[in-house]
Every structure is written in C-alpha cells, then in structure tokens.
Amino acid sequence: MKIKEVKAIGLECPIEGWFLPTRTYVLVEITTDEGITGIGQCGTVGHPEIARIIDKRIAPLLVGEDPFDRPRIWAKLWDDPRVVLSWGHKGAEVYALSGIDIALWDIEGKACGQPIHKLLGASRSKIRAYSSHGDPEKVEEYKSRGFTAYKFGEWHGEPGNLTQIDRMVAKLRRAIGDEAALLFDGFQRYDLAKAVKVARVLEEYDAFFFEEPVLSYDFDSMAALAARTTVPLAAGEHQFTVREAADLILKGGIQYVQPEITNCGGITEAMKIAAVAESRGVKLCPHCGDSPVDVASMLQVVGAAPNAIFGEWQAALDYPMRWELLKEPIKVSSDGFIEIPTGPGLGIELDPKVVEKYRW
C-alpha cells in the first residue's frame, strides 16, 4: 500500500461563550492507492499555519510512502529542516506531525479491520469520563448526565484569590458529593508560593488532583510543590513528544500525566508517554479537546494504555460542528463512562456533507 495524497482540511464554526469567536479544527486526510483513507487532527485548536505545513511542507514528502512505516516516516519528517525548522520540534509543526501519526494509525486499523486500541493491545472497552470546565452553576445537570468526576478551575479574573477559591471549591464539593472526584485546573497561573496556598485549600476538600499549578515547564516549582502538599499533581498537556513528557514525569513530581494526543505527537508518542509514566507509577489522564476526532484519538489511547484512568469530556462547549461532524456521535453513557469505539481504525466516520458545510 502506498500513500497517494495528503491534504489538510480546515473547519470553522461560530461558537458562543468561548475565548475565541469561532471553533476551528485542522484535520488531515491521507489517501492510499488501495482506496483506504485515514483521518487525523492537528492540534486542539486549528490554525491556518498548520494546514499550510501539511499541504506545502509535509504532503510532498509522504506521497509514495508505505503508511505502515510509521516510525520511519516520523524519523524522516522529524529530521527534515523543511518540516521542523520554524518552531523547532514544537508548536504548529508537532501539531501537524500529530495529525499525520493519527491518520496513519487510522489507515492501519482500517487495513487490518481492527480498532487501533486492539492493534496496540487492548486494556479496556470503556473509560470513566470527567466533566471538564463545565459551568459551576450546572453541576446538577452534569450529575444527571451520569458524571462521577468533575474538573473546574480559575479560568477568569485575578488568579489565586484564596477566599474565592475556597468558596467555589466548597460549593462544588457540596454539589457533587463526597464520593465524586473533584479535579482542579490551575491553568499555569500561579507561582510556587501561591500554588502552595491553593493546594492547602484543595487538600481541605479532598481534591483528586491539582492540574498545571505552575508554568508547564517549571519542573523545579512543580517538584517543590509536590513535596509540600498531599494533593496529587497533574500536568502534561503542553509537553511535546515523549522527550518533554519524560522530563516532566521524572522531574516534576506529578502523579498524573496529561498528553493531548493531537498536540503531543499523536497516538505513537502518547503510548510512549504512557509507558514512561507506567515505569514511575504515574497514571495516564490525557488532555482532550472537544473535537470528535480528538476524542476518538484519545479513546483509542486510553483503550490501550494499562495505566489510563480518565477520559476528559469538555462539558460546556456547545456548537453544531461538534455534534454534526460524525455520522455516529461519541457520547458519555448514563453511568459516566465512554465506550471505546470498536470500528476499524479510529472507529469513526465523518459526514462528508458536514465537512463541506464547515470548510473554511
């Protein structure tokens, strides 16, 4: 089998109540000479530059390659200055490589008639979901939808107002009950001193983890915080590839690692990150955006990784493209779990009419 065509697909849909006026995805479609097509997503948020990297820089290098040769293809792109020179193995270029890796896995699954998590070796058929960044006023609604775990954070305003945090977390704990998992995202907004104080509040309410308490690359502060609190720390959504994630796992004192599959280098890198984490007793709790292709990629990883514990589910983002893009949308079931798709590859099918409708 040979790769015949590689092209980026930019999608855009208006959204309300988000920090940008539109929600954008950059997908990548890889077509083979045997008629099998793989799909991947390049980054949680789609930027035109990523689409240009795919179309102008990566596509010409992939035509004629065997899609089963993922490691060789990765090495070829990783070592080529035409692909990785501008951002230096980070950012838009690794987002593009992530989508390529996911699409190649999708092709491999379709060619073998198996979902990706079965090719990797399956660990589970469903994963516990957590409701992420929902509206604190809508906890009852999330509970009624089946969630048993909830993540909130201080997304707006001056960071680190302890009275406000205490009030918010107390209210959330009361609303979700003692049994539910309460996760807190710091969005990298605190320095070490402030993070220690926030962690004290979170200890009081038995938080499940404290995510990105400090800057994502400040492993010294992360490790210092880990030594001073009983709340487990989580991070990893801003680390590119296993090289950066391994540093975080080995130096940052975290107990949960959170690669974003569409940013970190794709399914292959996410599985390597899971393996390094496993070697240190760290659990895999991937970051996941709201795009259905992102969710499907995350599900195939947690379906395989033995140390996966949660699937992130963006609870508040509501816009038509999210729900219309797949012929069969992925859902959280009434017990708060998400089934791992069992169809070949990613186990999803895009609706071509919807792709055309939202193409930018």
Ligand SMILES: [Mg+2]
């Ligand atoms: Mg986060």
